[in-house]
Amino acid sequence: MQQRSEHDLVVLGSGIAGQTTATTAAEAGLDVLLVEKQPTLGGTSTMSGGWFAFSGTPEQAEEGIEDSADLFRRDLLEGGRHLNDLALVDAYLTHQQAAYGFLKGHQVRFREVAISSGMSAARGHNSEIRGVLATLHAAFVAAGGTTRTDTAAQRLLTDGGRVVGVRAQGPDGPVELYGRRGVVLATGGFSRGAEMLKIFAPEQLAAIPYGGRGNVGDGLRMAWRLGAGMADMSFVAATYGSHPDTGEEFHELLTAYYLGAIVVNTDGRRFVDESIDYKALGRAVLDQPDGLGVQVFDSRVRAQSHRGIPLKDMDTLQELGHLHQAGTLEEAARLAGVAPDALVATVERYNLAVAGRATDEQGRTGLCNGVGTLPPIDAPPYYAYPAKALMTTTYCGVTVTPDARVTTVDGEPIDGLYAVGEVVGGFHGATYITGTSLGKGVVFGHLLGTTLAGTAPQGRSGGEREETAA
Numbered sequence: 144m145q146q147r148s149e150h151d152l153v154v155l156g157s158g159i160a161g162q163t164t165a166t167t168a169a170e171a172g173l174d175v176l177l178v179e180k181q182p183t184l185g186g187t188s189t190m191s192g193g194w195f196a197f198s199g200t201p202e203q204a205e206e207g208i209e210d211s212a213d214l215f216r217r218d219l220l221e222g223g224r225h226l227n228d229l230a231l232v233d234a235y236l237t238h239q240q241a242a243y244g245f246l247k248g249h250q251v252r253f254r255e256v257a258i259s260s261g262m263s264a265a266r267g268h269n270s271e272i273r274g275v276l277a278t279l280h281a282a283f284v285a286a287g288g289t290t291r292t293d294t295a296a297q298r299l300l301t302d303g304g305r306v307v308g309v310r311a312q313g314p315d316g317p318v319e320l321y322g323r324r325g326v327v328l329a330t331g332g333f334s335r336g337a338e339m340l341k342i343f344a345p346e347q348l349a350a351i352p353y354g355g356r357g358n359v360g361d362g363l364r365m366a367w368r369l370g371a372g373m374a375d376m377s378f379v380a381a382t383y384g385s386h387p388d389t390g391e392e393f394h395e396l397l398t399a400y401y402l403g404a405i406v407v408n409t410d411g412r413r414f415v416d417e418s419i420d421y422k423a424l425g426r427a428v429l430d431q432p433d434g435l436g437v438q439v440f441d442s443r444v445r446a447q448s449h450r451g452i453p454l455k456d457m458d459t460l461q462e463l464g465h466l467h468q469a470g471t472l473e474e475a476a477r478l479a480g481v482a483p484d485a486l487v488a489t490v491e492r493y494n495l496a497v498a499g500r501a502t503d504e505q506g507r508t509g510l511c512n513g514v515g516t517l518p519p520i521d522a523p524p525y526y527a528y529p530a531k532a533l534m535t536t537t538y539c540g541v542t543v544t545p546d547a548r549v550t551t552v553d554g555e556p557i558d559g560l561y562a563v564g565e566v567v568g569g570f571h572g573a574t575y576i577t578g579t580s581l582g583k584g585v586v587f588g589h590l591l592g593t594t595l596a597g598t599a600p601q602g603r604s605g606g607e608r609e610e611t612a613a
């Protein structure tokens with residue numbers, strides 16, 4: 144005896160990618176089932192910083208920020224070391240305005256625009272992400288969508304080579320969920336999947352495990368079983384900048400290094416150009432003693448704290464006792480477990496380079512991605528934030544066409560199978576640029592929802608039916 148239900152579309156995973164696809168398709172008239180393994184919705188998306196990368200927005204224009212799709216493209220390709228799937232990059236740039244419009248149409252407000260990892264212009268648009276996800280889900284429900292939580296998809300069901308549904312484990316036992324238009328994998332990455340990390344990036348097991356509890360790579364496995372291709376698997380890297388005691392409720396990543404901090408190891412020495420992308424910094428810090436890199440800065444950088452804004456909220460970190468403050472560099476070093484004399488010498492050499500009287504020992508020339516003027520570190524009080532690499536996300540996975548059809552290792556689309564969001568590989572190439580993961584979830588989720596609805600018959604063509612299969 145097995146439960147069975149049939150819909151136009153079955154979407155697996157309720158993060159930003161799944162919810163955008165589901166809401167778009169439901170609002171366009173399809174009967175959509177959204178399936179989530181966990182008891183609550185949102186996955187890694189709900190734990191994220193809420194930054195979306197878009198170029199050419201009114202928010203940028205209001206602040207006089209010069210940016211363009213061409214510059215965005217250049218950053219994506221340079222960051223990705225030209226290993227990105229160009230068709231996906233170009234599809235993002237072409238459809239980003241529609242995705243931005245979709246969010247705006249669902250009352251999303253961007254409260255800050257900032258430069259961050261891998262960008263050469265300020266194009267990170269910050270949202271209150273939990274609110275965004277709640278609004279999208281409310282719209283999905285209002286459009287007649289059905290949601291199942293506590294239901295883990297396990298196997299794709301095929302008929303003559305076409306994916307027609309999925310077998311899942313629900314709270315009351317096994318279920319078969321059928322999608323007349325197909326099945327969408329929006330199951331996120333495998334940041335919590337020790338088995339998958341062992342296969343693709345064993346060195347990253349040393350990072351702090353993080354991301355959605357359900358993100359162990361189920362979607363990737365299901366597609367793999369059907370012969371899906373994979374991309375970017377060798378670029379998995381944790382993100383640098385989280386205190387060793389990072390919890391799950393507060394977004395703890397700090398990127399003071401993009402505001403003028405240096406990063407030293409416990410020996411008090413710098414070991415990397417701090418302006419490079421924070422995934423590359425994550426790799427560099429894993430090689431340091433105890434996997435620790437301490438962000439050291441002065442009151443100039445501290446003054447740029449923005450309470451409540453992820454990556455910049457030094458106020459809350461200080462209240463948590465994770466960010467140390469001291470009148471002297473030696474004292475800041477002691478509080479953070481760094482060799483004091485070596486740190487003082489390191490800062491002296493750094494300040495000489497910033498003043499143009501020496502060459503920087505790590506070749507640093509700017510705040511972020513080569514952009515921005517470096518301030519000296521000489522205005523007390525001083526601050527030290529010990530941080531590790533956080534395994535937030537994996538950003539690699541199945542190969543797809545720009546319209547989100549999963550392709551085999553031979554490049555042939557698998558009929559009826561789609562993938563959006565972090566489960567997809569190829570878009571980022573060698574690295575991720577801030578805001579492009581929530582961004583690609585909305586861009587490709589909206590595009591897919593629209594495409595599938597465009598081929599759908601007028602009006603709704605079904606409803607959830609609980610049936611008993613023989």
Ligand SMILES: Cc1cc2nc3c(=O)[nH]c(=O)nc-3n(C[C@H](O)[C@H](O)[C@H](O)COP(=O)(O)OP(=O)(O)OC[C@H]3O[C@@H](n4cnc5c(N)ncnc54)[C@H](O)[C@@H]3O)c2cc1C
Pocket residue numbers: 155156157158159160161178179180181184185186187188189190191192193194195196294295296297329330331332353354355356357358359360361362394395396534535536563564565566577578579580581582584
């Ligand atoms: C601390 C942190 C900060 C971040 N900040 C940003 C940021 O500011 N900007 C940005 O662009 N990116 C950011 N990221 C990355 C970004 O959050 C993720 O890459 C993105 O949210 C992934 O979205 P998704 O919808 O693809 O997957 P998720 O949001 O992870 O959703 C996938 C869902 O699928 C569910 N699922 C998994 N397996 C199954 C199954 N078998 N059956 C049913 N459901 C299943 C999971 O439980 C989960 O709910 C951050 C990540 C972290 C951890």
